[in-house]
Amino acid sequence: MADITPAVTAAPAPRRGRQLRRLSRRLPLTAKIGAAILLFWILTVLTVQFWPLADPLAMVGRRLQPPSAAHWLGTDALGRDVFSRTLHGSIWSIPIAIVVVACAVSIGSFLGAISGFFGGWWDTIIMRLVDVTVAFPPILLAMAVAAMLGPGLANASIAMVIVWWPIYARLMRAQVLEVKEREHVEAAVAGGAGGLRVLRVHVLPLCWTPTLINATMDFGQVVLLAASLSFIGLGATPPSPEWGSMISEGATRFYDWWIAFGPGMAILSVVLATSFLGDGLRDLFDRRSA
């Protein structure tokens, strides 16, 4: 008897590993590519300081040189290496997207869950607030907030969280409304469990899938919106090599195409990667909407 117990307790770990492997086998190729690209960017963010790259803020060559062996994506108007700036740009764009999505998901899901589960006044107040926020086009609202707070990435992030949280509030509310009608929830309520406990233990664990899928897809959109804000001068301040502000520099020098090419491709890759991965995850977890 004694030798069986460890085997039983150890069982979940391999099983979870197998499950993951099985899941990853079922993940479409595009989603795997997306995941790989995202992984690359995250690794870049963590390690780019140690790479043998030119200083992204220092003048390293003549200005406006086309791509060459020394400068793979040429130099910009101040003679800085565009390739190095593009890779360093990820330090601004990617963490911001992570923070913005994380904040939007936490705020939105929290309010959405309360609104859906408790209903009544809570629901009315929170949902009207959501309606008001959603009534504005996101870019316009973000511009207004960023313009009011002044330029800077921190302010741009606040603006983006304000734009994004309502999406998650609605998503979570819809899920909670559906799940709370299920029998096991009724059973828990009948068993005398308190409201918050029912929400936390019996409802929320079943509501996360659409939020996670949506968050993955939104990640790329946030990178894009942050770049847009920087492009119009409301996001990153110079000299930080943020992708949007680099493209804005390139746009005024249309014929020196390489200045905007690097950051443009970087944004494209992140947005595509997250949308591939999001699609794949939806196929996997959320059969109904696929």
Next chain:
Amino acid sequence: MMQRKFKHGLTVIALAGTALFAPPAQAQGSDTLVIARSMDVNSLDPARAFCDTCQFYLTAVYETLVTLSADNETLVPNLAESWEVNADFTEFTFHLKDATFADGSPVEASDVVWSILRLKNLKGSPSFLMDGLVSAEATDAKTVVFKLDAPSSEFLNKISASYAGVVNAELAEANGATAGDDAAETDKAEPWFLANSAGSGPYKLASYAPDAELRMAGNTDYYGDAPKFSEIVVTQIQDAVSQAQALETGQADIAMQIDPDTARSIRSQDVVTEIVPSYNFVYIGFIPGAKGMADVITPEVRQALALAIDYDGMLDFTVGGNGKKQAAPIPNGFPGTAGLIPREQDVAKAKEMLEAAGATNLKLVAGYPNDNVYGVDFNIMMQKVQQDFAAVGVELELKPLTWAVWRDELGSGEWPITAIYYAPDYYGSAQYVQYFGMIEGFPWAGRAGLGHPELVVNPAEAGLYQQALASSGEDAEMLYTQLGEEMMKDAIILPLVSPNLVLAYRSDIEGVRYSACCNLPLAEISRK
């Protein structure tokens, strides 16, 4: 063989294509001149307008008493056929020639008096031009006498500014314009001037749609040489690259804001580009009156920072070397600038001076409009300043702002450094002292001191300025040189670059030139 046939086929198709599309895509008829530019119109009323677009619009539609000749230095008759000046430059008499307004009524001395008094009394942006004017009188139908409270050898030059254009008084008054002492409150004609004009020039206003287009029609009853186009359209095209494309495709005949870098990329044989020196310049300004900066931005620190800047590099980075360095805030070529020597970078001395002033680990903030003016991208320029300051151990934080926020924060002293630009309104150095001089009550002394004039006022300048206004010729030049030197000592205004100007136009257009008073004299332009 097959391949050659295929090639022939391609050639035929290509030829057919050129035959179909060969005539240049001239959007407008040849009787229309199309100008591409980003318009900065604040008003089309001569006494209220103050912008680069206004300068050439007003010059085409209204006429001044005297104007600047093509050498950009000599004044030549315009509505006035002759004039006299008394010995101490306080009384100016003009004799008018026979001219008529677009509605056929004659240009009379009373119109001139009314227009100039309105310019003064409206207290609009260009009203400073008439500071010091005590009286304007019509002694007969063709003679006007102006009297000043103090000598001003530059009054003649000021009267050549496009804002001093003569307006048809009767017509304007019928539409709400007034010229009396209370004009600032009683004049209601600004909207009328956005849709109509009342000048004697070869063109008149046809229509204006903000941020879209400004249309002028030829004045068919013009008393002089007939206008060379029946219509001139200024079309709003924001950036240099789009303007260049409009020029290459024939959508526009003239593009006004092409920078030298973009000019290099123009390949079309049908486009002519000329690079000429301009009197425009971009500068950074120190604001010792900003919050908590009185003991930080001291004269020694300002001098040190001025030495930290790599002026040659700045010229290269901002305009690709297509410009000139400028010593004092008076543009190269204006009276008194010949003897001024531009600053040179001296990092070692700058560091030494900063250390002596006890300004180590200095952290400063620069707020500036996020714009691209005269081909200079302010973001690029300020990043260069940031790098140069970093080399002497000064950390500079950059705050690119929208125009509205910039104006707000400038007035409240949010930051001690800013960057901006200036273009002349007429040929003469007094306007620069009047704007940049550290003399109490003058615009930049107010901006830099922000209520604490003692921080910035240079007592030597007021006297020199008065002397300069009371003298002319070489004496005046010498005094302006001294004023320039004093302003360099102040180190409040550091001119960074005087960018060259690109004149870009279709090869069938002639007569395009740059004017110090009037920007682009439209009346001289014609199609070959």
